[in-house]
Amino acid sequence: MPSGGSFDDSEDDRLRREAMAWLTIRTNDGADPLSYLDIEDFRFADEGIILRNRYTGIWKPRQLEAALSITTTYSLPGSKPPYEDAIHSDGRIRYKWRQSKSEAKRRDDADLADNRALREAMRLKKPLIWFHGVGPGLYQAIFPVFLVAEEPELKQFVVATDGTQDIPVAPASVAEEALREYVERTTLARVHQPVFRSMVMRAYETRCAVCELKHGQLLDAAHIVPDSHANGIAAVTNGLALCKIHHSAFDARILGIDPDYTVHIRPDLLEEIDGPMLRYGLQERHGQKLMAVPKIRSERPDRRRLESSFERFLAG
Structure with a gap:
């Protein structure tokens, strides 16, 4: 059993409800990320309880028996993250145990206080x-999530982001396959899409790559290779910040971007006469370089994915 726990069950539940209500407001209903300093603004009943700890990925305030939050740190594209928290073939996410720094102590990882706090959260649901x-010091808050199973041999917990964990289905059945596909879709919608959007908007400083429009409400995080494809990963290097016009044009193969970051407009559109939007928004961008790219080189659009996308544009 984790140590601590001055709160009874009703106080624990109230803390979690108030924390998530506070996050709903502060994140614009989950749309906006928060800095680590923003997160530390939360207070509960003058207890000074924080929602995450800067120095650990698993956080259990001393007043609770079970963990309150988990954190996945940002890693630059191409760098190895300290923990591999990823979506698996069943559509659910795995969150790794905390591991001992000493190789000799790793056989005892299961009994680390942080891992016991997660186990207690799973037991108590x-x-x-x-x-x-x-981004560095910037976090997307995803809530509520539940720990629904543990895989000790892989030193990880199974994370569910919806209520399907209690739906009984027969193994290897049509219902199980349908449920897996549903869980994967909802996981992508609740986790990967908002995380992807926040990473892309931060990298592009909330500017359209094609026209530099700076109004976030009119911008989308577009996949270079669609997320339905094997290479369509939810990574900043597979993303472009595009205004809604240029996003639609990109998806419809009216607008293409080559591996040298040059914009191309479909030839038949260049011949049309249809008012200022067509002229200034599309035709005059033909042959021009992207107006906004990430400052960090490792976050810039992947040229191989752009090449693949541009081939589809030319074929279209």
């Missing part, structure tokens, strides 16, 4: 907050 890093 407590909702947790997942802070997913989208």
Whole structure:
């Protein structure tokens, strides 16, 4: 049993409800990321309880028996993250145990206090907050999430982001396959899409790559290779910040971007006469370089994915 726990069950539940209500407001209903300083603004009943700890990925305030939040840190594209928290073939996410720094002590990892706090959250079916890093010191809050199983041989917990964990289905049945596909879709919608958007908007400084429009409400995080494809990963290097006009044009193969970051407009559109939007928004961008790209080189659009996308544009 984790140590601590001055709160009874009703106080614990109230803390979690108030924390998630506070996050709903502060994140614009989950749309906006928060800095680590923003997250520390939360207070509960003058107890000074924080929602995450800067120095650990698993956080259990001393007043609780079970963990309150988990954190996945941001890693630059191409760098190895300290923990591999990823979506698996069943559509659910795995969150790794905390591991001992000493190789000799790793056989005892299961009994580390942080891992016991997660196990207690799973036993009590407590909702947790997942802070997913989208940049240095910047986090997307995903809530509620639940721990629904543990895989000790792989040193990880299974994370569910919806209520399907209690739906009984027969193994290897049509219902199980349908449920897996549903869980994968909802996981992508609740976790990967907002995380992807926040990473892309941060990298492009909330500017359209094609026209530099700076109004976030009019911008989308577009996949270079669609997320339905094997290479369509939810990574900043597979993303472009595009205004809604240019996003639609990109998806419809009216607008293409080559591996040298040059914009191309479909030839038949260049011949049309249809008012200022067509002229200034599309035709005059033909042959021009992207107006906004990430400052960090490792976050810029992957040229191989752009080449693949541009081939589809030319074929279209």
